[in-house]
Amino acid sequence: MLIKLPDDILSSEITPESIYQQRRRFIKGMALTAAGITTSALMSACNNQNGNASSSKTAPTQNAPVFDDLKSSEFNTDEELTKWEHAINYNNFVELGDGKTSPIKNADKLVTRPWSVSVEGEVDKPGTLDIEEILTQFDLEERIYRLRCIEAWSMVIPWVGFPLSLLLKRFQPTSKAKFVEFISIHDPKRLPGQRSDFPLVWPYVEGLRIDEAMHPLTILSIGMYGKVLPNQNGAPIRLVVPWKYGFKSSKSIVKIRFVEKQPLPSWVQAQPDEYGFYSNVNPLVPHPRWDQRTERRIGEFFKRDSMLFNGYAEQVASLYTGMDLGKNF
Amino acid sequence: MTKNDIFFKTLVFIACLLPLTFLITNFFLQKLGANPVETIIRDTGLWSLRFLMMTLCITPLRKLVGWQWGMKIRRMLGLYAFFYACLHFTAYLWFEEFFDFAAIWTDVMERPFITMGFITFVLMIPLAITSTHAMIKKLGGKRWQQLHRLVYLIAITSILHFWWMADSKGVLTTPIIYAVIIAILLLMRIFFLKKSSKFLGK
Numbered sequence: 001m002l003i004k005l006p007d008d009i010l011s012s013e014i015t016p017e018s019i020y021q022q023r024r025r026f027i028k029g030m031a032l033t034a035a036g037i038t039t040s041a042l043m044s045a046c047n048n049q050n051g052n053a054s055s056s057k058t059a060p061t062q063n064a065p066v067f068d069d070l071k072s073s074e075f076n077t078d079e080e081l082t083k084w085e086h087a088i089n090y091n092n093f094v095e096l097g098d099g100k101t102s103p104i105k106n107a108d109k110l111v112t113r114p115w116s117v118s119v120e121g122e123v124d125k126p127g128t129l130d131i132e133e134i135l136t137q138f139d140l141e142e143r144i145y146r147l148r149c150i151e152a153w154s155m156v157i158p159w160v161g162f163p164l165s166l167l168l169k170r171f172q173p174t175s176k177a178k179f180v181e182f183i184s185i186h187d188p189k190r191l192p193g194q195r196s197d198f199p200l201v202w203p204y205v206e207g208l209r210i211d212e213a214m215h216p217l218t219i220l221s222i223g224m225y226g227k228v229l230p231n232q233n234g235a236p237i238r239l240v241v242p243w244k245y246g247f248k249s250s251k252s253i254v255k256i257r258f259v260e261k262q263p264l265p266s267w268v269q270a271q272p273d274e275y276g277f278y279s280n281v282n283p284l285v286p287h288p289r290w291d292q293r294t295e296r297r298i299g300e301f302f303k304r305d306s307m308l309f310n311g312y313a314e315q316v317a318s319l320y321t322g323m324d325l326g327k328n329f
Numbered sequence: 330m331t332k333n334d335i336f337f338k339t340l341v342f343i344a345c346l347l348p349l350t351f352l353i354t355n356f357f358l359q360k361l362g363a364n365p366v367e368t369i370i371r372d373t374g375l376w377s378l379r380f381l382m383m384t385l386c387i388t389p390l391r392k393l394v395g396w397q398w399g400m401k402i403r404r405m406l407g408l409y410a411f412f413y414a415c416l417h418f419t420a421y422l423w424f425e426e427f428f429d430f431a432a433i434w435t436d437v438m439e440r441p442f443i444t445m446g447f448i449t450f451v452l453m454i455p456l457a458i459t460s461t462h463a464m465i466k467k468l469g470g471k472r473w474q475q476l477h478r479l480v481y482l483i484a485i486t487s488i489l490h491f492w493w494m495a496d497s498k499g500v501l502t503t504p505i506i507y508a509v510i511i512a513i514l515l516l517m518r519i520f521f522l523k524k525s526s527k528f529l530g531k
Binding site: 089090092094098100153198199270271288289290291293296298301302303 | 362364365425427432435436440442493499500
């Protein structure tokens with residue numbers, strides 16, 4: 001895979017080839033990066049108190065490719081990847097502001113270390129996993145997926161992650177676990193979007209049916225383009241459910257709950273006529289304010305046709321046999 | 330027209346083309362962001378609304394501050410509002426829908442914000458057509474004026490278009506600011522009307 005380095009990095013900041021070659025195992029790389037991020041997060045926190053943001057200081061660390069020898073996946077699409085610069089500049093992550101370019105501007109407001117994910121609810125073995133444990137205990141794969149936003153644009157992103165089911169099974173869900181609820185970070189002191197009068201109730205909540213959560217396409221992602229997940233893309237750990245609209249793929253997750261009743265996702269609570277629990281990509285079910293039959297692939301000028309289940313019908317259509325997809329949108 | 334007038338109007342004419350120039354330049358420099366079409370559609374729409382608001386400022390400025398010069402550029406500003414509305418509408422038809430008239434019809438009939446946008450555009454057409462001196466003469470000053478009161482309705486429909494579009498997340502901050510300005514500009518008309526009818530009454 002070709003990983004382009006942004007051209008704003010000084011050549012002196014790029015790791016020499018010889019050293020890079022020694023980092024064959026991602027774990028070493030991860031340890032370095034994690035330390036780097038912690039340091040730069042602290043640095044930017046200090047600098048912020050003096051009134052200077054220092055996002056430029058964190059950039060080289062975050063841009064360094066750290067994952068290699070990733071397992072490839074049978075689910076990968078061979079479509080052209082979205083440019084890295086677009087994938088990190090055009091985001092919906094309301095916690096970091098409501099415009100498309102606000103998340104990158106406010107990226108340093110999200111503090112990703114220390115971080116842990118607690119798993120609770122209808123499980124035999126509730127518990128908490130530290131992010132460092134998550135990063136080292138799962139076999140990482142590259143998953144190149146289409147990402148379709150409910151706003152009718154799309155991207156192709158090479159995620160780094162592992163199937164969500166591998167993590168969920170560790171906690172031994174009980175027979176009452178019919179749904180899985182994902183709760184994202186709640187930090188109104190730092191996150192500007194959680195202080196504003198934005199019409200969402202915080203923290204951000206999403207949910208999947210248990211069979212959707214256990215599906216092999218559903219992953220937890222900790223990186224993209226071979227690099228650590230940038231903050232504006234949902235660092236340090238996010239969900240990726242490629243056959244559903246992007247907002248179903250919760251960012252910056254801190255809690256996973258197994259529940260018996262269908263969870264009430266934040267967007268469904270805020271605008272029930274526009275957002276549904278399932279939110280499967282479906283060109284035939286229009287959003288009240290726009291058509292879903294077409295989408296603009298970021299990087300292309302004209303729109304292209306959208307696909308049922310975002311092109312993953314072969315893998316997931318059986319989950320919804322007999323269901324009225326218009327009613328259960 | 331005096332030499333100064335010509336100079337002034339030329340200057341305004343060029344200034345009004347700046348937003349379009351920026352859009353075109355930035356498009357070719359690839360500086361319109363990850364979704365250039367979205368930027369083009371939003372920017373041209375917003376500039377149409379801004380020119381409409383500037384047009385509506387001319388009379389209050391004349392009556393309250395005594396600035397007469399505004400009258401010299403009122404028609405030009407109004408036509409620029411129409412010009413940017415044309416770009417906005419064309420960008421939607423071409424870049425967004427690729428002239429899929431069935432999809433466009435569904436949009437106009439079923440999506441209130443697009444219905445309002447369409448109405449706004451249609452209402453602007455007669456005003457643009459009758460903007461020449463020859464048309465004023467042909468219609469007669471009074472009828473012309475009555476027709477051009479449509480601009481108040483256009484102000485309302487265009488703000489509804491903007492408001493109902495919101496964005497996908499339902500953030501209304503910007504539409505509210507524009508709505509407040511439009512509301513002030515329209516309320517001033519009622520104020521002027523009351524004042525002049527009082528004056529006539531005496």
